Structures are given as C-alpha cells and as structure tokens.
Amino acid sequence: MTSASSGPARTLPARITVLSGGVGGARFIQGVLRLIERSGADTAVTVIANTGDDIWLHGLKVCPDLDTVMYTLGDGIDTERGWGRTGETWHAKEELAAYGVEPTWFGLGDKDLATHLVRTQMLDAGYPLSAVTEALCRRWQPGVRLLPMSDDRIETHVVIDDPDTDERRAVHFQEYWIRHQANVPAHAVVQIGADEATPGPGVLEAITDTDLVILPPSNPVVSVGAILAVPGVRDALAGTPAPVYGVSGIVGDDHVRGMARQLLGIIGVEVSAAAVAEHYGARANGGVIDGWLVDTVDAGAVARIEAAGIKANAVPLMMTDHDATADMVTALLDLAGL
C-alpha cells in the first residue's frame, strides 16, 4: 500500500466507535486520531473501554484500561512503558510494601494514585463509573468520548493452578497477568458479574448509531472478550447497520505485544491471525465482524479468513508511530469500502 500521509485527503466516516483494551487499543486510537487530523475531518470517535481488568487495590478503584486510554490520548502516558504516567514515582507503593500490605505486585504510581483517589471518592459519593470517567476526562481531554463498557462491577478472573498452594483456583486477571506474568497453567477465563451487568450509558447506542465499529489489536480474550461478554453488546454488533472491522493483534503466529498467546491457549483458539478472525466470526454467520486486517507476513491467511465469510487484507500492522498506525486505519477503511 502507499502511505496515506502522502496521499490525498479522504472523506472519513462521521462517527467511529472503537472497542478497546489498554495499551494496544490506545495506540491504535492514536492512529485513528492522526488520520482524522490528516484528513481535516471532524469525525467523532467513541471508545468503549474494557473494565474487566478493573481491580480494587488498597481501597481504591483502579481501571487500568480506561486510564491507559485516557492518559495515552491526553498525553500523560509513559510512552516507553506504555502504561502509567510519565515521570512517575513509586513512593506510596514502596511504603505500602513496607507496611506489609498486599498486593505488592501491582504498579501503583504516585501520580496515578491521584486518579484512583478522585475516582474512588466519586464512586463512594454515588456517581457511576461512566460519570466519573467523564469527569476525569475533563482534565485529560482525550479527544474521544470514553465510555466504560459497564457501570457494573465485572471482573475477569483466570482459573489457574496456584503455584503457592498447588490448588486450582480463580484469581483476578491482574494477579494472573502481572503477578504471575501469565506464566502459570491456566484453564479458563471467566467474566465474573457479566451475567447480571448492563452496558454503560451510551454503549449500545455507540455501536448501533455509528458509521464504523473497529476492533483494534486489543486482546481478543480479555479486552475485547470482556466487552463482548456484557449482555446486549453482541446483539448490538450483530444488528448494527455500521460495518464492523477488526485488526489482528497476532502477527506471524505470535502476539505483537501482551500475552494474547497464553490467553488464546486457555480458550482453545490457535495463535494465528486467521484463528482469531474465526473466533470473532463473520456477522453473517452469527459472529461479530465483517472484515479483518492481518499483517503482510500473514498474507497467506487471507484466503482462510475469507472462507469464513470475513473480508480480509494483509498490510503492515506495526504501530511504530502514529502515521504508520493511521495507515493501518486507512487500509481498514479501504477494506470496508469506506
């Protein structure tokens, strides 16, 4: 493909909705915003963020994916690390450890703490997470409408063989992901609370009243997977008149970033761009996507994906900078015929 950065400005959809996890989703959205900027369009972007990774720590409500999107788009992220605040310090965390308070493995920075304090106090005062997120975004001005997938408590847990006790038990995703580095035998992923949850305000409308829905290269099991587990979201995706297109986070049979490999194994999905597309499934066949972008190294998978009723194309998928990511988005629009 040619780089859109040197091509003519194109007409973009008026409304784009992205179903996002943390780091990968946030970087992808930066590409969406860069493309909008390059095009001089006034496309409105809505981000539905995964809250299944949320965790209560030391009495504070921590929302890793919401915050990663907010900090990244609001220019507050540590770009090197990909999560947490730039210029972060860890004094409170060290002190909590000195008090012997568990858990000690979560990266709770001093700057970041302020976000959790404001959030927790608003939640305690009775505001729903969606209202809290809106309030926090007033400071960060992320340039998108950021919606938690639900105001209800939903927690992704992973059933592991606990190396400490040798017993099989469900632990919070963060414990599996950060404490154990996804490096213990795991048997199932469960979205606790999802059954009784309802989508957050605006979530279903953002899927049904939009011009394009994008599944960025976020983790298909825990990030997008958790959003899909919220009752009503799958139906909205099935019924929306907008096209639904995704971008593979698996390149050359491994994950680009994160630990999707381990998680795909748990749910019995082969670690390949094609298998993830099949896992999402064609909307025509009861799935959630119409099209799927894979990396050029996976060009050979296009035919297999198309055989599953999903349009597909192979383009460079490395988000090396915002322009490269904008080019991915352009390719996605091309594939969708937009």
Next chain:
Amino acid sequence: MTSASSGPARTLPARITVLSGGVGGARFIQGVLRLIERSGADTAVTVIANTGDDIWLHGLKVCPDLDTVMYTLGDGIDTERGWGRTGETWHAKEELAAYGVEPTWFGLGDKDLATHLVRTQMLDAGYPLSAVTEALCRRWQPGVRLLPMSDDRIETHVVIDDPDTDERRAVHFQEYWIRHQANVPAHAVVQIGADEATPGPGVLEAITDTDLVILPPSNPVVSVGAILAVPGVRDALAGTPAPVYGVSGIVGDDHVRGMARQLLGIIGVEVSAAAVAEHYGARANGGVIDGWLVDTVDAGAVARIEAAGIKANAVPLMMTDHDATADMVTALLDLAGL
C-alpha cells in the same frame, strides 16, 4: 541546672504517660526516651495523642498528630520540617490539584499517603482507630504505646470570619491552621463530637494507673485541649494518684513553635507561661496539673504560678536536641520530687 547527661543515672518512674499533640509533643517524647536510655531504666511510656486534628481528605483518614508522633519516634520524620516523611515527594498532591479537587492546601505526601491508605482500609473493614494505630506502629516501633485519645470522630473546628465569603462560620482546624495560617479573625474553638465520644481503649487506665502524667509543650487549646475535652479524661486526671506535670510551650510571652498565640487569644487566655498554667489549673482547685515548668526567661512567673497552687520551676526549655530535652524531663522529675 547541671546536665543530667554527665550526672549519675537516676531511678525513673516505672510508667510515664504523656498527653501529646504533634510536633512539639513528639520532640518532647524523644527527650523522655533519651532520658530513659541514659538512665538504663525500663520505664514504659504511654502516649495519648490528640485526634481532634484528624481530617478526611480525598476519601482518606488523615491523623496528623498520631502520625507525627509515630514517624518522629520511628525515625521516619522529616526532621527539618518537623512533620511528614523524610525524602517525601508530592506527586499525588500535585495531580489532585491538576484534577481541580479540593482541598489543595493540605500537605499530603506520596509516602504519607500509604499510611492513610492502610488506615482507611482498616477503618473501612471495621477496625477502630486504636487497633489501626497499633497495626501501623508494628512497622514504626515508636518505643511507646501510642493511643488515640478516642476511637470516635472528634473534630476541632474554629469559628472564623471567612475571608472568601465574609461570613462567620466554623471551619476544620486544619483549614484555619494550614490554609489560613491562623491569620484570620477567630472567635471560638469547638471540639465537634466530643460530647458523645468515649476515651479510646486504655486511655483512662493510662492516666489512672501510671506513675507520672506529663503535659508536654503541646498546644494547650487544640492539642491538649482536645484530649481534655474527651469525657472522662478530666476526671481521670483529677483522680489519678500519679502526679501531673506540665511544660510550658510559651517562652518569653510567645509560643516556641506553632500558633498557640492566636489560639490562646481565641479562648481569652493571656499569652504567657503563667497564664497557661492558670488555664490548666491546680488539681487541688479542680484543675489538671500539680506542677509547671517555665523557661528561665520566665523565672519571674514562678511566684504567680505557685500562687495558683501549682509547683513551678524555671529551666531552659529549648528542645535543641534530645539531650537538652532529656534535661527538661529531668527538671520536671526534680520538680515532682521523683
């Protein structure tokens, strides 16, 4: 007087109880501990700390005096500043201000935050403040038994002419003290909640079952004053077989540290070492002290204090180092005939 540091070891009371505020009280207790160390005694020190300055900030329970005593005796204090943690940073505080969250005037450090997080989570879990304090002290090992004056919520408020609204209203002591630097017209000090409060576990026993009670040079209006406002404490002081001796925080008609001058004005007490002694009053006449140490510059006040039925002596009262403070304690023991 001669310095006890070069004199013979003396026999100390087996049990000493100190009614303490923050910085001044904590430094005084360091002198008590130094004297115990110099004497090779195994005196048990109990500190009843003021909790009237406690405040909820950003959803966290902050106990300035308890923490100042704990950090000071546990070697965690910023000795230059007198309060807060050594090597402290202020990132969370700056971030809270960036979110526009009030109040912004309270010095909430990143390290300090950990203490408040642990405390708040324990309180939320149902532990009383006394149990929380004991838990926190397991880390700090202050060398004393540290007791909050009450497990109940008591808040010192000051009735001020609010410069923002020009209205007379009661504000939390911290707002008067830190935000307004005690520099606004003030008309009354009230201990909100004191009426219905009960002393914390061990508080009354620490006064009645001891060999010496000391009122250190803490603020007589808000620090010691708040402890005296807890129902039962005055009666315990009146009835204890132990002598009760105090040390003046006023030297040469001004406060050594802090803003006792302003607070004494509010309650109509003259700013002098003698007037504060009279304010506490002789136990024989329904007051709370038997004796009172003043600084050598106030030697002329000894006769007036004695006329109020209170034993008195004039010695150097500057707590320049632990040994100088230990000498003050020795002078207090001398005055008490111990």
